[in-house]
Amino acid sequence: MPEGHTVHRLASALTAGFGGRRVRTSSPQGRFPDAASIDGWVLAGAEAAGKQLLIAFTPEESVDVSDPVARWVRVHLGLYGSWTFAGEEGFALAHAIGAPRVRIGERETRQGGGSGAADGYDLHDAATEDWRRLVPRPTTRLRIAGPHGLADLTGPTACEILDAEGRAAVLERLGPDPLRQDADPDRFVERVRRSRTSIGVLLMNQEIIAGVGNIYRAEALFRARLDPFVPGKDLTAGTVRGIWDDLVPLMRYGARTGRIVTTEPEHREIEAVIQERTRATRQNGDDDPSVVPREQSFYTYHRQTLPCRLCGTAIRSTELAGRTVFWCPRCQTRRSRRASWTTEHPAAAWADPQDGQLR
Ligand SMILES: [Zn+2]
Known part of the structure; x- marks a missing residue:
């Protein structure tokens, strides 16, 4: 989808x-x-x-x-x-x-x-x-x-x-969309923090945040080092807002190029051998030598059993709300409401894969 x-x-x-x-x-x-x-x-x-x-x-x-x-x-x-x-x-x-x-x-x-x-x-x-x-x-x-x-x-x-x-009525039912100028990120933050549901499920709920699918979910959680199973109510406002702030440039890049690329340049070459598991990971321009290849584009999505690009631990997968979620059990351990977002804020370090410049 x-x-x-x-x-x-x-x-x-x-x-x-x-x-x-x-x-x-x-x-x-x-x-x-x-x-x-x-x-x-x-x-x-x-x-x-x-x-x-x-x-x-x-x-x-x-x-x-x-x-x-x-x-x-x-x-x-x-x-x-x-x-x-x-x-x-x-x-x-x-x-x-x-x-x-x-x-x-x-x-x-x-x-x-x-x-x-x-x-x-x-x-x-x-x-x-x-x-x-x-x-x-x-x-x-x-x-x-x-x-x-x-x-x-x-x-x-x-x-x-x-x-x-x-x-x-359609717009009313939907959560804010990170790609829309009129989006209100506070609505997302508030809805997440009121919920006992896990953040991994909430990110796929179009009434909570609109436009995020299985790839952006898995990748945003990894970039935030967040455990997908932590309940929304256990997260700080800063952590939830951080997910939003990370998704905006990632999704804008996707809207501009048609490709989802979430890896930092320094993490791409670490483990480039990957089997293509499903058609779902194919993207526009896959055969274009100028774009980040698909096997280097993601941290966890469809990389189950392969080593994490950061720590080498095998990426895991399981069913969550009817869709497969992918995560690194070692890197994604943030659960506490006291966890500090300010260390390692991924959005601050994310560079445009096309030109290597900070966006
Ligand atoms: Zn890891």
Whole structure:
């Protein structure tokens, strides 16, 4: 399942590709008949809140999204959803987003070896193709077609039309999203510290913090040296705020590059031999020599039984709230409410993997 940074990238791609343009909307699969109700409207823009994607539509360009007539298509990709883009050269900033996938008829080839659907979206590089003639797959829940390209949605968990009230209700239910400018980190801190639930479970609860998935959970806990099983109420406000402050630059890096990289440069070469265990760890640009390779990108995620990059202890894994959590039993021992956050604050030391500069 894509984590929040991918959904933010999708929102940017949709806004770049269609924002302010009149579009045709349809449901080739037929399972989203409401697509007809916004067909021919203007796609005003798209936003992400955690893993929820909200695409705004107005009947005319002159109508603001604050007008009661505005509508939003809410999409949650879930485990199997993905977007496929095709269009003119530069459409939806395809080259900036990740490895494109070319679709020629029913034959697909990958460029750059990107993971495509594993990250929640595919990209056509259809500059040399006639994208207008691309026949949607029969499973296409929603097709959005604009003057410069199209986007096809397949396999989402949710795809529905909301009015302003419905959009507000979605945002209300979600915890703050580290990637949103309007996020209130205090809401996260307060909710965590009121709970007897373990921090490892709370981080995956979209009502507590929106957009964090299994990778960011495992990695943020390691970077904080926190025991995943410590109850939220046992943590200091400073510790919880520290997790937030660490996630913001990590997730911004993910939103900017499409890749999750959480390791400090000095820890990457320590143990680079890793077996690829699942497709879930594939990321866009995996075959690009200029990016941090996937086997060096994480401290604990899918590294169970491999030695910890810091202490050499075997990384452990177990089920926690239905998802596998990964941790180092030696490094991640912080439990006490008196534990000091100020020593070894990871965010202060985290360098951008692309340029090695402090962010
Ligand atoms: Zn360790």
